[in-house]
Amino acid sequence: MTFQIDAVREQFPALREGAAHFDAPGGSLIPAVVAEAVRDTLESAICQRGSTTSAERRTNEIVLNAREAMADLLGADPGGIVFGRSMTQLTFDFSRTLAQSWGAGDEIVVSRLDHDSNIRPWLLAAQRAGVVVRWIEFDPATSEITIEDVEKQLTARTRLVAITAASNLVGTRPPVKEIAQLVHENGALLYVDGVHNTAHAFVDVEDMGADFYTCSPYKFCGPHCGVIAASPALLETVTPDKLLPSADTVPERFELGTPAFELMAGTTAAVNFLADLGGAPSSSRRSRLKGALTAIGTHEDHLRGVIEEGLAAHPQFTVYSRAQRRTPTLLFTVDGMESREVSAALGRQNINVPASNFYALEASRHLGLGDTGGLRLGLAPYSSTTDVDRLLTALYALI
Ligand SMILES: Cc1ncc(COP(=O)(O)O)c(C=O)c1O
Incomplete structure (x- = not known):
């Protein structure tokens, strides 16, 4: 099943504001039907x-x-x-x-x-x-x-x-x-x-x-x-x-x-x-959900790979998301810069990448990031290659 990203994005009125959203782990955007x-x-x-x-x-x-x-x-x-x-x-x-x-x-x-x-x-x-x-x-x-x-x-x-x-x-x-x-x-x-x-x-x-x-x-x-x-x-x-x-x-x-x-x-x-993203309405909602979440996973993992490659190309970025099995959510820091500063700089370009411990306080401390945490990039069904390009271009400009 191919993932029709343009058709998906059209269903989210908030995307018309023009921001690139990497803040879905904090709360995703809402499609019009909801x-x-x-x-x-x-x-x-x-x-x-x-x-x-x-x-x-x-x-x-x-x-x-x-x-x-x-x-x-x-x-x-x-x-x-x-x-x-x-x-x-x-x-x-x-x-x-x-x-x-x-x-x-x-x-x-x-x-x-x-x-x-x-x-x-x-x-x-x-x-x-x-x-x-x-x-x-x-x-x-x-x-x-x-x-x-x-x-x-x-x-x-x-x-x-x-x-x-x-x-x-x-x-x-x-x-x-x-x-x-x-x-x-x-x-x-x-x-x-x-x-x-x-x-x-x-x-x-x-x-x-x-x-x-x-x-x-x-x-x-x-x-x-x-x-x-x-x-x-x-x-x-x-x-x-x-x-x-x-x-x-x-x-x-x-x-x-x-x-x-x-x-x-x-x-x-x-x-x-979500079920409607997963194929023919003739099959059960549960089986369409399986198709949808599999397609969403493939789409998000592909974009995650592009971001990871982009960050790995520069030693100024430290990525903390290293587990074999993980979601398309990346915690990272930028050498010599406060995460909040980076988040604010990206925000000025309408690229939403929050910085925090995201209430995973114990984990943030255990990673050596204290109560400050880092920058979190999260992907969603509406994330696009254009968003990722904007992000990497902006990050490269910052370093
Ligand atoms: C992994 C995880 N657990 C629990 C929560 C808390 O959820 P709620 O806002 O519904 O209380 C969050 C919220 O960000 C979360 O990301």
């Missing part, structure tokens, strides 16, 4: 979920459609799709709830590579529960996590392992499927941060073995909300704090208050947008 779905939902008669009035039925349908869409995207059960405000909010909620069953002497494991949203909630929950925290380290020279790095931290007391499926800082994709096997042999739960991964991979949470898989639609052309996928049977064993009159069913009992129905409709539109 914005329209959000607006149409807000303009239509919706209320609370129910089956009596037309507004109730429409609202109910929006929720069920969104669960189906996310289940198709992730290879999950729609009955185990939970929506929330953000991945961070959902992870805080789940960490507090899961920690209720932890006791003194129990242990949990987090990774140095992760975004802080898959570290801090667990650390705080562990502190309150009196639970030991162990750390999976990564090798700063390769940015890799090996299966041995994980194995070393597991004990008979491990209750939960929290790890990323892809680092938003350097792009590393740890071997999550093998990690899941190990974690389950140890009788623990695996909580996977899929926020960065989901934009770049065809995900199958069941095959991956994640007990909980989180993601955020705004990273894959959708609106600003968060999602957790888990098996309904597992969710039945988890009892969050909730209001007395609110539904005690799964997954509703995890969605506190009235959900953002318009963002759910936008999420469905984002999944359909």
Whole structure:
């Protein structure tokens, strides 16, 4: 399947502003169909979920459609799709709830590579529960996590392992499927941060073995909300704090208050947008998503190769994204220049390359970049060779 980049770009109104966007890991641009779905939902008669009035039925349908869409995207059960405000909010909620069953002497494991949203909630929950925290380290020279790095931290007391499926800082994709096997042999739960991964991979949470898989639609052309996928049977064993009159069913009992129905409709539109990049509408949405994410991956990896070659040609650039398996996300610095300065200089030319630790604070420090971090180049389905040319030309001019 050929990737029709011009046709893809036409669907993103924000590209008309003329900037070259390498900031997608912070939040991708939104295609018109997603914005329209959000607006149409807000303009239509919706209320609370129910089956009596037309507004109730429409609202109910929006929720069920969104669960189906996310289940198709992730290879999950729609009955185990939970929506929330953000991945961070959902992870805080789940960490507090899961920690209720932890006791003194129990242990949990987090990774140095992760975004802080898959570290801090667990650390705080562990502190309150009196639970030991162990750390999976990564090798700063390769940015890799090996299966041995994980194995070393597991004990008979491990209750939960929290790890990323892809680092938003350097792009590393740890071997999550093998990690899941190990974690389950140890009788623990695996909580996977899929926020960065989901934009770049065809995900199958069941095959991956994640007990909980989180993601955020705004990273894959959708609106600003968060999602957790888990098996309904597992969710039945988890009892969050909730209001007395609110539904005690799964997954509703995890969605506190009235959900953002318009963002759910936008999420469905984002999944359909991606599926439409994946071939004939006659096949199932899941198989079209597979085609789409494979084509997006090929497109992004090609551009990544061009950028990597361009940076490798000049010793003034240091690239920290070195893992064998990784997303098209490159962290780099420029010798003798502050990353923020470089970002600002590129910004003046309408080239968006942010500089930060990107909330992967532990990883940034472990790489020797402190709290400042570096420059992050991220690719998206709408990234083009023209964008890459503009970027490399501007960077060369700077050095
Ligand atoms: C890898 C990763 N995990 C988690 C998050 C937090 O997601 P949210 O903004 O939905 O809380 C981000 C946000 O940038 C991220 O990149």
